[in-house]
Amino acid sequence: MKILHTADWHIGKLLAGRPRLLEQDEVLTELGEIADREAADVILVAGDIFDTATPAAAAQALFYRHALRLSAGRHLVAIAGNHDDPERLKAPEGLAAACNIILAGGGDYGVYDSKTVTGGPGFVRIRVRDETLNLALAPFPSLARLGEKADEKTYEEIVRAEIDRAAACFTPGGINVLCAHLFLTGSLTTANDERELGSAKLVSPAVLPHAAVYTALGHIHKPFAVPGHNARYSGSLLSHSFDDASDKQVLLVETDGTDTAVRAVPLTRGKRLKRRDAHSAAEALDILDREAGAHVEIVYRSQVPLTAGEMREIRKKEAYANLLPLPPESGAAAAASVRRGKSDRELFEQFYHSRTGTAADGDTVELFMELLAGSGEGYTE
Numbered sequence: 001m002k003i004l005h006t007a008d009w010h011i012g013k014l015l016a017g018r019p020r021l022l023e024q025d026e027v028l029t030e031l032g033e034i035a036d037r038e039a040a041d042v043i044l045v046a047g048d049i050f051d052t053a054t055p056a057a058a059a060q061a062l063f064y065r066h067a068l069r070l071s072a073g074r075h076l077v078a079i080a081g082n083h084d085d086p087e088r089l090k091a092p093e094g095l096a097a098a099c100n101i102i103l104a105g106g107g108d109y110g111v112y113d114s115k116t117v118t119g120g121p122g123f124v125r126i127r128v129r130d131e132t133l134n135l136a137l138a139p140f141p142s143l144a145r146l147g148e149k150a151d152e153k154t155y156e157e158i159v160r161a162e163i164d165r166a167a168a169c170f171t172p173g174g175i176n177v178l179c180a181h182l183f184l185t186g187s188l189t190t191a192n193d194e195r196e197l198g199s200a201k202l203v204s205p206a207v208l209p210h211a212a213v214y215t216a217l218g219h220i221h222k223p224f225a226v227p228g229h230n231a232r233y234s235g236s237l238l239s240h241s242f243d244d245a246s247d248k249q250v251l252l253v254e255t256d257g258t259d260t261a262v263r264a265v266p267l268t269r270g271k272r273l274k275r276r277d278a279h280s281a282a283e284a285l286d287i288l289d290r291e292a293g294a295h296v297e298i299v300y301r302s303q304v305p306l307t308a309g310e311m312r313e314i315r316k317k318e319a320y321a322n323l324l325p326l327p328p329e330s331g332a333a334a335a336a337s338v339r340r341g342k343s344d345r346e347l348f349e350q351f352y353h354s355r356t357g358t359a360a361d362g363d364t365v366e367l368f369m370e371l372l373a374g375s376g377e378g379y380t381e
């Protein structure tokens with residue numbers, strides 16, 4: 001049986017305020033081409049289908065269009081991640097079941113009951129030719145969903161009990177696989193993952209069932225194999241953080257229930273995120289021209305402020321995604337060194353020029369000097 005493992009689609013996610021639906025469309029198309037070429041029997045999406053609990057209609061439309069395409073001639077299974085609303089994800093489960101699509105938000109999957117797919121509490125079984133995939137499903141275990149049990153046990157005990165309950169579907173002769181959205185200790189993180197930690201607690205890899213021939217994980221956006229376990233994070237479809245320069249991929253898992261081989265298949269569509277230093281507006285513009293196929297964050301490392309006109313030129317560039325000013329402490333040091341030896345009049349003229357791109361006229365300068373003198377506080381550095 002061939003299983004294609006992917007996760008963290010984050011459909012609808014913005015980058016510095018800009019939508020990326022076009023890129024998500026392209027990379028999901030590529031995923032379908034890979035599934036066809038590799039003759040995948042099952043596609044597992046290990047959570048974070050959408051970026052928010054209430055995705056926009058355009059994000060939902062993109063998901064359903066690709067879900068239908070990806071499930072043609074095979075099974076598509078998508079579980080809820082910490083970004084998804086599990087109830088919303090599984091709302092169309094009856095419709096999904098008719099299309100070889102399984103939308104897992106937790107609970108009992110008895111709604112899946114066909115010649116090839118049957119379900120029960122925490123699991124589905126999928127028949128492919130003469131093989132049976134026993135698929136334990138562990139959507140993101142939020143305390144809100146598992147709340148009533150939270151008093152008696154630690155979070156890790158609750159998660160372990162959920163996984164054990166799902167893994168009760170495993171059989172000696174079957175292909176036993178877990179699909180889970182979890183934040184395991186020891187896994188690589190990007191700055192973005194850290195920020196999202198708030199709702200995703202760490203658990204030990206010891207919660208993973210030993211009887212699973214493979215565990216398809218979601219949550220970490222860089223591809224990562226969990227040491228000592230047949231468990232992997234496929235990583236996200238696209239980079240979502242300028243700290244994440246990892247190559248994007250999906251995992252092709254070939255298994256007969258005993259022997260398992262895992263191979264990474266690279267994803268090539270969707271733009272890379274790059275962070276570049278610039279010391280002048282000209283350098284920033286040059287970088288943005290050279291990196292036209294990427295999303296670029298410019299770290300501006302000069303003590304000379306950019307003018308409004310220069311900012312406009314930079315923002316116009318297709319590759320421009322974000323601009324980081326100097327860190328605050330060096331910014332203050334820079335300001336002090338700019339001031340040194342200059343009169344208030346000179347400083348104001350310099351500031352005015354930096355903001356407007358033109359020289360201040362005499363009246364404006366005089367008005368500023370009057371206001372400064374009239375403040376009665378005495379201007380000190």
Ligand SMILES: [Mn+2]
Pocket residue numbers: 008010048081083219220
């Ligand atoms: Mn995610």
